[in-house]
Amino acid sequence: MNKQAFEIQPPPLPALDMSGAVDGVLDVSNSDLKPAVTSNPWAQPRLWLEAAGIDNSGQNHTITLYESQTATPEQQAHGFNTPIPREELLNFANKSTFHIKGKIAFDGNSDETATELFPPLELTIINQKEKLYELVDFDDQTYGGWTKGPGGVELQFVLDAPGDYALFNNTSDVGGQHKGIVLQKTFPTTVGEIYEVSVDVKKVNAGTPHAMLFFSIDNDNSPINTISKLTWTNLKFSATAASNTMVVALNNDQSSTNGNDFTINNLLVKSAL
Ligand SMILES: [Ca+2]
Ligand SMILES: [Ca+2]
Numbered sequence: 001m002n003k004q005a006f007e008i009q010p011p012p013l014p015a016l017d018m019s020g021a022v023d024g025v026l027d028v029s030n031s032d033l034k035p036a037v038t039s040n041p042w043a044q045p046r047l048w049l050e051a052a053g054i055d056n057s058g059q060n061h062t063i064t065l066y067e068s069q070t071a072t073p074e075q076q077a078h079g080f081n082t083p084i085p086r087e088e089l090l091n092f093a094n095k096s097t098f099h100i101k102g103k104i105a106f107d108g109n110s111d112e113t114a115t116e117l118f119p120p121l122e123l124t125i126i127n128q129k130e131k132l133y134e135l136v137d138f139d140d141q142t143y144g145g146w147t148k149g150p151g152g153v154e155l156q157f158v159l160d161a162p163g164d165y166a167l168f169n170n171t172s173d174v175g176g177q178h179k180g181i182v183l184q185k186t187f188p189t190t191v192g193e194i195y196e197v198s199v200d201v202k203k204v205n206a207g208t209p210h211a212m213l214f215f216s217i218d219n220d221n222s223p224i225n226t227i228s229k230l231t232w233t234n235l236k237f238s239a240t241a242a243s244n245t246m247v248v249a250l251n252n253d254q255s256s257t258n259g260n261d262f263t264i265n266n267l268l269v270k271s272a273l
Contacts, residue, residue: 014040014079016100016121027126028089035089037065037100039079039118045071046105048112051084053098053125055091063088068110094128129190131271138165138265146267149181151252158263166265168204169211171257179255182213185248187269189241194272196238197248200265203227207259216249218242224253227262238272 018026020035028035037049047066055061065082075081080102092098102118105111136144141157148155152169153176160166171178189195197215211227215237222237239246248269254260 013042013102013104013116013118015119016080016102018100018121018123021123024122025124025126026089028086029126029129033086035084035086037080037082037084037102037121039102041075041077041079042071042104043076045076045108046110047071047075048101048103048115049080049082050101051089051098052101053092054096056093058093061091063091068105068112070108089125090127092125092127095124095126097122097124099123129193129271132187132189132195133270134187134268136267138167138267139163141165143183144185144267146183146185149184149249149251150177151180152182152250154178155182160263160265164265166200166263168263169252169261171211171260174257176257177255178257178260179252182250182252182264183267184250185269186245187248189244189246191241191243194238194240195246195248195269196236196272197250197267197269198234198236199250199267200232200234201225201227202232202263203230204261204263206230207261209254209256209259211260211262212253213262214251214253216247216251218246221251232265 017038018035019038020026020033026035047069049065051063053061063084065084100121103115105115136146138157154171154173155167155169157165158168169182195217197217201213203210212224213227213235214224215222217237217239220239225235
């Protein structure tokens with residue numbers, strides 16, 4: 001008689017899952033998340049469980065969750081529900097791949113070589129918030145995705161120094177409306193993070209009245225800056241993001257055709273440190 005017919009085949013082990021992961025991505029940059037390895041129940045008593053990936057220097061990094069541990073009756077009845085400390089997950093390289101690996105010893109003894117593997121679970125870790133840094137220096141004579149508003153219709157690229165273009169607003173159209181948004185752009189943001197906008201600005205000739213520039217971030221307005229200097233000044237403003245996007249604008253509060261000229265350079269939007 002064939003001996004094979006009498007061997008008891010172990011039932012397949014259940015799939016592992018990660019609570020808190022979405023489409024295979026575990027984003028722990030949000031500190032409220034409490035990730036845990038979960039599974040359906042199994043029948044075998046001794047287990048190993050780890051999360052294995054790489055750290056920021058590219059070295060292998062392993063978080064050991066169970067090392068030859070006897071499964072609890074709770075685990076045998078309901079499967080894994082094993083939290084992974086967030087502070088451990090922060091040691092993986094941001095945006096790297098890691099694997100949850102589980103093993104079972106069918107006979108319950110501690111010989112790690114006589115084990116069966118759970119189906120592998122591969123995940124991507126995100127553990128750092130994206131930092132925004134977007135500088136438009138106008139040197140390629142583009143607006144870098146910013147759009148002109150009613151206060152910026154006369155914007156033109158001018159050479160401020162060899163290879164260094166800036167944007168000049170002459171406000172020469174007598175019938176024109178020179179007050180309002182000069183440039184604006186929508187940026188992706190993280191709720192609660194602080195973002196800063198800045199720009200270099202100067203006046204070009206002695207005419208008056210002066211331009212009166214201010215930034216807005218969504219509904220927050222900076223103080224109005226009177227642009228009276230013929231040398232570069234850096235204007236700055238910051239605000240806290242209230243949603244996943246924010247509209248940043250440079251505005252002019254001065255409608256005059258006379259005077260009201262200004263040149264801008266190095267328009268920067270970034271995450272505050
Ligand atoms: Ca420039
Ligand atoms: Ca003018």
